[in-house]
Amino acid sequence: MNSSLPLSASPQNPSTDLESSTIQKQRKELQLLIAELKDRDKELNDMVAVHQRQLLAWEDDRQKILTLAERCSMLENELHKRNETIRTLTQRLKVLESQQNDRRTTLENTQQKLQELSQKATDAALHCQAVEEKNQSLNCSLLELSAKIGQLQAREQELITMLKLKDKDILEATNHITEFTSKFKKLESALRTVKMAESSINKEKQDFKLRLKQLTFEMNKLKDDLDEKTKENNEQREEIMRLKQENNCLKNELLLNVEKANRQDQLLQSAKSKQVRTNTELSNLRQDSCSPTSKLQRLLAESRQMVADLELSTLLHISPCCSPSSSSVHMTTELTEALCKVQLPAMEESETKLSLFSL
Numbered sequence: 053m054n055s056s057l058p059l060s061a062s063p064q065n066p067s068t069d070l071e072s073s074t075i076q077k078q079r080k081e082l083q084l085l086i087a088e089l090k091d092r093d094k095e096l097n098d099m100v101a102v103h104q105r106q107l108l109a110w111e112d113d114r115q116k117i118l119t120l121a122e123r124c125s126m127l128e129n130e131l132h133k134r135n136e137t138i139r140t141l142t143q144r145l146k147v148l149e150s151q152q153n154d155r156r157t158t159l160e161n162t163q164q165k166l167q168e169l170s171q172k173a174t175d176a177a178l179h180c181q182a183v184e185e186k187n188q189s190l191n192c193s194l195l196e197l198s199a200k201i202g203q204l205q206a207r208e209q210e211l212i213t214m215l216k217l218k219d220k221d222i223l224e225a226t227n228h229i230t231e232f233t234s235k236f237k238k239l240e241s242a243l244r245t246v247k248m249a250e251s252s253i254n255k256e257k258q259d260f261k262l263r264l265k266q267l268t269f270e271m272n273k274l275k276d277d278l279d280e281k282t283k284e285n286n287e288q289r290e291e292i293m294r295l296k297q298e299n300n301c302l303k304n305e306l307l308l309n310v311e312k313a314n315r316q317d318q319l320l321q322s323a324k325s326k327q328v329r330t331n332t333e334l335s336n337l338r339q340d341s342c343s344p345t346s347k348l349q350r351l352l353a354e355s356r357q358m359v360a361d362l363e364l365s366t367l368l369h370i371s372p373c374c375s376p377s378s379s380s381v382h383m384t385t386e387l388t389e390a391l392c393k394v395q396l397p398a399m400e401e402s403e404t405k406l407s408l409f410s411l
Contacts, residue, residue: 089327096320103313110309113302120295127288134281141274148267159260166253173246176239183232190225 197218 092323096323099316099320103316106309106313110306113306117299117302120299124292124295127292131285131288134285138278138281141278145271145274148271152264152267155260155263159257162253162256166250169246169249173243176242180236180239183236187229187232190229
């Protein structure tokens, strides 16, 4: 009986040594995990700072978008005003064209009247020349008669009858002369009126020509203004389209940043909850030393899962601006496989230690 007691005590010593060694190793691993968790906490704080910077940048972009929207509304109002001015100018052009056509018709009518009056003036001048020739011939005949009076006094009696006849002719001629003189005076007054009308018509023609030149100059100016305003309208439309495209791009970027921030917040919350669990279970493990194997297995599994989640979150934080393309997905899968390969020998070692501890 006495020999059996030391034999039973001898196998207990290596078991206690194994337990103490495993506990020390597990404590070292827990300390390493705690240090890693502190590093992860620092990284999370850095991520929070970066997130705050992104929020500030988002607010700046929002203010810029508001200013751009106000500028777009101002440009649209200016476009409406310039379209109204263009409409009024086109209406004014139509009115000026109609007035120009009316003035052309009046010019043509006045030119026709001038031609008629010139023809009448030429006819009157020819008629006046004929009357003057007749007057000259009559004056010559009178001079001849006065010269022949002295010679024909002897033949007075013979020629009384002829003189009476000639007197009648002279009276008729004088009547004709008076008539011609009255007509000549009338024609002179008509010529004066025609000359006055011609001078007034020439003045009106010059005025019309000057007015036409002014209207053509105004028309060219208005056409140049219309071309410039159409160019400005096209440039403003291009700027509005470019600003709308930039606004859409900024909205898409904001949506992507908000989604990434939500994902990071979820990962942070899960990491915090897992850290709280590990702390509570460590306290429970210190209190309950009866069943340490199952709790240690749980703690190891949760800590490994937490480390994997934190590494995935860091990978997501490293590439926040990249789109979820096929290359980024391939990289994340390769990194997770590498982490699993690294964690598999550690899992096997812990399982062997736990099996030895249970034995």
